[in-house]
Amino acid sequence: ETLYRVDRWGPPYFAVNSAGDISVRPFGDDTLPHQEIDLLKVVKKASSLGLQLPLVVRFPDVLRNRLESIQSAFDSAIESRGYGAHFQGVYPVKSNQDRFVVEDIVEFGSGFRFGLESGSKPELLLAMSCLCSGSPDALLICNGFKDAEYVSLALVAKKLQFNSVIVLEEEDELDVVIDAGRKLGIRPVIGLRAKLRTKHAGHFGSTSGEKGKFGLTTAQILRVVKKLGQFEMLDCLQLLHFHVGSQIPSTSLLADGIVEAAQIYCELFRHGAAMQFIDVGGGLGIDYDGSRSGDSDMSVSYSLHEYASTVVKTVAFVCDRNSVKHPMICSESGRAIVSHHSVLVFEAVSESFNGDDKQKRTDSPCVERLSDDARAAYNSLYAAAMRNERERCVFLTDELKGRCVEQFKEGNLEMEELAAVDGFCDFIENAVGVSDEIMAYHVNLSVFTSIPDFWGIGQLFPIIPIHRLDEKPELRGFLSDLTCDSDGKIDKFIGSEASLPLHKLVEDTGGGGAAAYYLGMFLGGAYEEALGGIHNLFGRPSVARVVAQSSGGFVVKSAVAGASCGEVLRAMGHRPETVLETLRRRVEEFVGDGGAAGTVMEGFSSCLGNMPYLARAAAMKGGGGDGD
Numbered sequence: 001e002t003l004y005r006v007d008r009w010g011p012p013y014f015a016v017n018s019a020g021d022i023s024v025r026p027f028g029d030d031t032l033p034h035q036e037i038d039l040l041k042v043v044k045k046a047s048s049l050g051l052q053l054p055l056v057v058r059f060p061d062v063l064r065n066r067l068e069s070i071q072s073a074f075d076s077a078i079e080s081r082g083y084g085a086h087f088q089g090v091y092p093v094k095s096n097q098d099r100f101v102v103e104d105i106v107e108f109g110s111g112f113r114f115g116l117e118s119g120s121k122p123e124l125l126l127a128m129s130c131l132c133s134g135s136p137d138a139l140l141i142c143n144g145f146k147d148a149e150y151v152s153l154a155l156v157a158k159k160l161q162f163n164s165v166i167v168l169e170e171e172d173e174l175d176v177v178i179d180a181g182r183k184l185g186i187r188p189v190i191g192l193r194a195k196l197r198t199k200h201a202g203h204f205g206s207t208s209g210e211k212g213k214f215g216l217t218t219a220q221i222l223r224v225v226k227k228l229g230q231f232e233m234l235d236c237l238q239l240l241h242f243h244v245g246s247q248i249p250s251t252s253l254l255a256d257g258i259v260e261a262a263q264i265y266c267e268l269f270r271h272g273a274a275m276q277f278i279d280v281g282g283g284l285g286i287d288y289d290g291s292r293s294g295d296s297d298m299s300v301s302y303s304l305h306e307y308a309s310t311v312v313k314t315v316a317f318v319c320d321r322n323s324v325k326h327p328m329i330c331s332e333s334g335r336a337i338v339s340h341h342s343v344l345v346f347e348a349v350s351e352s353f354n355g356d357d358k359q360k361r362t363d364s365p366c367v368e369r370l371s372d373d374a375r376a377a378y379n380s381l382y383a384a385a386m387r388n389e390r391e392r393c394v395f396l397t398d399e400l401k402g403r404c405v406e407q408f409k410e411g412n413l414e415m416e417e418l419a420a421v422d423g424f425c426d427f428i429e430n431a432v433g434v435s436d437e438i439m440a441y442h443v444n445l446s447v448f449t450s451i452p453d454f455w456g457i458g459q460l461f462p463i464i465p466i467h468r469l470d471e472k473p474e475l476r477g478f479l480s481d482l483t484c485d486s487d488g489k490i491d492k493f494i495g496s497e498a499s500l501p502l503h504k505l506v507e508d509t510g511g512g513g514a515a516a517y518y519l520g521m522f523l524g525g526a527y528e529e530a531l532g533g534i535h536n537l538f539g540r541p542s543v544a545r546v547v548a549q550s551s552g553g554f555v556v557k558s559a560v561a562g563a564s565c566g567e568v569l570r571a572m573g574h575r576p577e578t579v580l581e582t583l584r585r586r587v588e589e590f591v592g593d594g595g596a597a598g599t600v601m602e603g604f605s606s607c608l609g610n611m612p613y614l615a616r617a618a619a620m621k622g623g624g625g626d627g628d
């Protein structure tokens, strides 16, 4: 557990079991030992159902536990502080818009009025549709830049008895709201997003502060209040929203933001607005590296309870100071709700040393065939290695390789000799310990599709083997993905390590190549799925939705194959039917129309139906597990 810090970032949902596999604890701290789910068994079960890797395994029970934990953290902070109103959260669907994720959140949160937040028109449409089965008191917060169509949708939502709140991101949106409201005869509930001066210094805070992209400045807020007064609509203004950025590192920064926002809330109240809600936005962070340090985007220094208690006590303090009734508190936590609920499982299909074949490293070059210069370098390198002179070995290795490449370019050295020299140099580097022995593990994955935040902003997630955790890993490696792109690799891991301890791939006992070696990317349930693209046409992974049974074991509730080659082609404007038809003509021309042509066409059409990732025989073996 400690090697991969599972004991730090894993609790309460992930641990290592006695079989050396990752064990998922679907009910968090309330999970009983017999209810723990062995992730490897889930992967085998999903494979036996025909799902190809990479595979996103979703655990709805974890989602439920996250929601309940957030709610109970606020409930207990409210109770212990004697706070005068309740907490009512919303889930920002941008964090993961997957239908099952949103539907589960609405269902699990309906007992405590949990609502949804949208930031665009399609998000609003999906939020309305999902909230049809939610609590009638749930909020529907409409954030993001808005045009007349977005505003009309939000107004119609109110007519349909959703508790939609149109949060003004820009001053001009007020005119659109007033105008559309009049035309439709619907009186809006309005919120406004304050541009706080409190600034979050991390990556995710770049849109916060006075120069931030979103929200209204103090002067703009005053003009909005004035205009609402002129239109006799001050009773419509009921919510104050702010969002200082994702991954708020510390409760002191959180408290700073809340003091400022709560003071604005009280001022709005003083100006006659019918204020009811303070919406503290998102930002409840995840301790990705388990360090609890809060000094990078990877970590936060507080617990869920400390977060909730800071929000409640700070709002209470400011409102009491201003003799303003305590508002209902809303939060828009996305990352904190969905990050833990899914694990991306993928496979390492091969490992190589410096991209070369390890077997050849000990082949000796034929010294007589080397040029005089190269032979001199060879002899000196050999002697330096015998004396264990590391620095000199590094220098002479370069020298020897350089001389040999020259000789090769001149046409005086055969490829076999060149390869043998490379192998000899690797051998010497290893022998004197100058090689860092970092292997490239080739993984059946696209970083761009499945871990886009690593590529885009250097976000680190815990990535570890999901089995063999009872064996000491002999090697260290970085992960090199399938794409033809030098950025398609993961060479930084939590703890800022450039490599990961990894196990040697072993032969499958049944023969037929290497046995499967599965890795998991954890805590990536937020944002990664929506951000990922189809670079190199590697599309969305397969998804298995796994529900724990309280008596033990698990059930795969749904198994959805990832995007096929045909689907990714279609996403780029190609028509798979046309591709097939065009190829059919070509086949007729060059293969004829007999059985051989039929076989070629079947190959094309089955490829269009398959996923673009590598299909490995070993990966599909060994179905079963104790799920049913």
Ligand code: PLP
Pocket (backbone or CB within 6 Å): 092, 095, 143, 243, 245, 246, 247, 281, 282, 283, 284, 332, 333, 334, 335, 336, 526
């Ligand atoms: N609310 C707003 C307005 C946001 O922009 C975001 C995301 O950045 C969130 C909520 C969710 O934030 P988080 O995932 O940090 O909870």
